[in-house]
Amino acid sequence: MDTMTREHPSSQQPEQGTSSRQIPITVTVNGQKRHGVVEPRLLLSDFLRHDLGLTGTHVGCEHGVCGACTVLMDGDSVRSCLVLAVQAHERELVTVEGLASGDTLHPLQQALRESHGLQCGFCTPGILMSMVPFLEENPNPTEEEIRIALSGNLCRCTGYQKIVEGVALAAEMMAEGSSPEDVGGAES
Numbered sequence: 001m002d003t004m005t006r007e008h009p010s011s012q013q014p015e016q017g018t019s020s021r022q023i024p025i026t027v028t029v030n031g032q033k034r035h036g037v038v039e040p041r042l043l044l045s046d047f048l049r050h051d052l053g054l055t056g057t058h059v060g061c062e063h064g065v066c067g068a069c070t071v072l073m074d075g076d077s078v079r080s081c082l083v084l085a086v087q088a089h090e091r092e093l094v095t096v097e098g099l100a101s102g103d104t105l106h107p108l109q110q111a112l113r114e115s116h117g118l119q120c121g122f123c124t125p126g127i128l129m130s131m132v133p134f135l136e137e138n139p140n141p142t143e144e145e146i147r148i149a150l151s152g153n154l155c156r157c158t159g160y161q162k163i164v165e166g167v168a169l170a171a172e173m174m175a176e177g178s179s180p181e182d183v184g185g186a187e188s
Contacts, residue, residue: 025089029054030098038085044078045069047085048095056096056125060154067153070126071095077130096125099132108132108170117166119157127153131167139175143168 022037029052036051048054048071057080060068064079071080072094099106105113108128118124127150134149135141141149146167150160 023086025086027088027091027093029093030095036085040084040086042085043081044071044083044085044088044093045080047088048080048093051085054095054097058122058125060122065154066123067126067130068123070129070153072129072133075133077133094129094132096128099128106132107173108135108167111170111173112163112166115162115166115169117158117163123153123155123157127155127163131170135167135171135174139171141168141171 021040023040024035024037025047026033026035028034029048034052036047038047038051045057045059048057049059057071058068059081060066062081064082067079069080070077072078072092073083073088074092099109106128108131112118112124112128130153131149134146138145138149143164146164147160150163150167155163
C-alpha cells in the first residue's frame with residue numbers, strides 16, 4: 001500500500017477554532033519511498049505503526065524517556081514519539097524492520113540473540129536502533145561506553161548485563177566481519 005490517509009477520531013468534527021487540515025508527506029522508510037496524508041500533529045511513531053504497519057517501533061512512555069520508539073532519521077537515532085510525522089517529510093528513516101537483510105540478521109541483532117540479551121523484547125527495537133549508530137561512531141567501545149550509550153533505553157527485564165555483552169559481541173563481529181561463533185560468542 002503506497003498511499004495512506006489517517007483520520008484521527010478528533011478530526012471527524014473539528015472543534016471550533018481547530019483545523020482538520022491534512023498534509024501530504026513522503027518519506028523513505030527502510031529503502032522504500034512511502035507516501036501519506038497526515039494531520040500536522042500526528043506523531044512519527046503513530047505514522048510508522050498505524051499508517052505504514054511497521055509495528056516494530058514500540059511506544060512506551062510517549063515522553064521520549066524509555067527509548068522504545070527509537071528509529072534512525074538520516075542516520076541519527078531519534079525518539080519517534082517526540083517527532084511529528086510532518087517533520088520526517090523528505091527524510092530517510094530506518095526502523096527495526098529495516099536492519100536485517102532478508103533472512104540475514106544485522107550483526108547487532110544476531111549478537112543480542114546469541115548473548116541472550118533480550119527477554120520480553122519490548123525494549124529491543126529501541127535498543128537496536130540506538131546501538132547501531134553508536135557502534136558506527138564507536139566501533140571498539142569499552143563496557144563503560146556501552147553502558148552510557150544504553151542509558152537512554154529502559155529495560156525492565158534483563159538488568160542490562162546480557163545486553164552489554166551483546167553490544168560488545170556485535171562490535172567484535174562488525175570489526176571482524178564474522179558471526180558470533182567465529183569470535184567466541186555465547187554458547188547455545
